Amino acid sequence: MRPERAEGVDEAIVERLLAGDETAFSELVTAHHSSLLRLALTFVSTHAAAEEVVQETWLGVLKGLKSFEGRASLKTWIFRILVNRARTRGVRDGRTVTFSALEDPDGEADTLADRFSAQGRWIEPPAMWHEQDPEALLLRRETVVCLQDAIASLPSGQRAVVTLRDIEGVEPPEVCTILGITETNQRVLLHRARTKVRASLETHLKRG
Amino acid sequence: MLNCREVTESASDYVDAALPWRARLQVRMYLVMCRFCREYVRQVALVARMLRRLPAQEPSPEVTEDLLTLFRTERE
Numbered sequence: 001m002r003p004e005r006a007e008g009v010d011e012a013i014v015e016r017l018l019a020g021d022e023t024a025f026s027e028l029v030t031a032h033h034s035s036l037l038r039l040a041l042t043f044v045s046t047h048a049a050a051e052e053v054v055q056e057t058w059l060g061v062l063k064g065l066k067s068f069e070g071r072a073s074l075k076t077w078i079f080r081i082l083v084n085r086a087r088t089r090g091v092r093d094g095r096t097v098t099f100s101a102l103e104d105p106d107g108e109a110d111t112l113a114d115r116f117s118a119q120g121r122w123i124e125p126p127a128m129w130h131e132q133d134p135e136a137l138l139l140r141r142e143t144v145v146c147l148q149d150a151i152a153s154l155p156s157g158q159r160a161v162v163t164l165r166d167i168e169g170v171e172p173p174e175v176c177t178i179l180g181i182t183e184t185n186q187r188v189l190l191h192r193a194r195t196k197v198r199a200s201l202e203t204h205l206k207r208g
Numbered sequence: 209m210l211n212c213r214e215v216t217e218s219a220s221d222y223v224d225a226a227l228p229w230r231a232r233l234q235v236r237m238y239l240v241m242c243r244f245c246r247e248y249v250r251q252v253a254l255v256a257r258m259l260r261r262l263p264a265q266e267p268s269p270e271v272t273e274d275l276l277t278l279f280r281t282e283r284e
Contacts (some may be wrong), residue, residue, distance in 0.1 A: 020283045022276060033267040051271075058275055062282040113214060120211030125244035129251060134258040147258060166259035172224075191220035192237050199256045 010074040042160045043086035057082040079178045150200035162193035219252045
């Protein structure tokens, strides 16, 4: 887990960047570049497009440094720039990305629908997962791939939320700010995403 | 009265401690009694923890060098 930023740390980084401190910039890039790429892939279809979007984001960050007010964290601010760039690029490439839970293609569709009786009791209960340690589970390459594939197949809104919340560990209010969605919307999308990812992992683990 | 399907629908919020306290208490009591729902909720929490530990890639030296060039250009 990334540690909480102390107050003033973001401002200190911005000052160093404005003063031309290259180490400060490489540290920032190392801290966020791969997360930005992951998030960009929610909006654009190719890795190449994602790389371009992230490049444009860093440019936007550098150009906008003087106007950083510290109202949101530096990370949130950078991620917002990315979302704006990626959305524009996605639209240009013909993708529509919507984060409204109402427009989420899953809508009323229920991943678990046929596992419950009409009274809401389990007909097909979850199999016990014998391995309970996340690190141990992730030792198997196929399990990592299963999770990555499951994330990649999610509708955009669900993918963006689960990427920010569960993969990147961004706090709920900041996710709302970055994506421009309500808290309720975010929780619905996250619920749907986790439900799907769990189901994929369950299928994968059953195969042994 | 809650049923298992309703509990699974609240699983994500429960794991995040995002339910109002009454609902949280209801779910908690239900989980004491239903091992299937207990296992389900545990799996949702486990998935979230696994996602947090997915390997990230550091940017390649080429990418870092390109970005440093960008940085120097912007400083002018």
